[in-house]
Amino acid sequence: MSFSSLSPSAGSNKPKVASETIAYCTKCRMDLNHTIVAMAGDRIVRVHCRTCKTEHAYKSPKGLSTPAPKDTPVEREKKAAKKAESRSEAVPVEAEWTKMMNASRANPAKAYSAKTPFSVGDRIQHSLFGEGVVNKLVYPNKVEVVFQMDVKVLIHGGSGGSN
Ligand SMILES: [Zn+2]
Numbered sequence: 001m002s003f004s005s006l007s008p009s010a011g012s013n014k015p016k017v018a019s020e021t022i023a024y025c026t027k028c029r030m031d032l033n034h035t036i037v038a039m040a041g042d043r044i045v046r047v048h049c050r051t052c053k054t055e056h057a058y059k060s061p062k063g064l065s066t067p068a069p070k071d072t073p074v075e076r077e078k079k080a081a082k083k084a085e086s087r088s089e090a091v092p093v094e095a096e097w098t099k100m101m102n103a104s105r106a107n108p109a110k111a112y113s114a115k116t117p118f119s120v121g122d123r124i125q126h127s128l129f130g131e132g133v134v135n136k137l138v139y140p141n142k143v144e145v146v147f148q149m150d151v152k153v154l155i156h157g158g159s160g161g162s163n
Pocket residue numbers: 025026027028029032049050051052053054
């Protein structure tokens with residue numbers, strides 16, 4: 001028999017078979033007083049619940065020593081970073097939109113229709129995207145319109161194809 005233990009106080013709280021310990025009861029689903037039934041070295045293996053009188057494998061009490069999983073906060077940070085990214089993308093569009101709306105305040109807003117020809121600086125009233133301003137002409141029959149939330153390329157003019 002070898003005593004390699006450095007425990008100073010003769011191990012009064014050192015677990016041993018037939019002594020009491022707080023353990024998580026799988027049946028009662030809470031931390032309760034248990035009697036130790038079996039040990040493997042310093043580790044408690046089986047316990048007997050004082051409350052429901054059931055013998056079961058030892059589970060460390062849930063209220064104590066539950067190390068937080070390390071990947072959870074990282075995962076949360078990643079998600080937050082992603083959110084911040086997509087938000088920072090949206091802001092310049094809105095800033096640009098505000099600038100353009102102010103610049104074209106004098107122009108009357110035209111209701112958007114694929115058949116109506118638009119030119120740069122025109123204000124567009126779109127049924128889905130709201131108010132926007134034509135930023136540039138893309139193709140003979142398309143315009144890039146800056147809306148508050150997004151930039152859209154829309155068909156216009158209707159006559160298209162005459163290049
Ligand atoms: Zn129990």
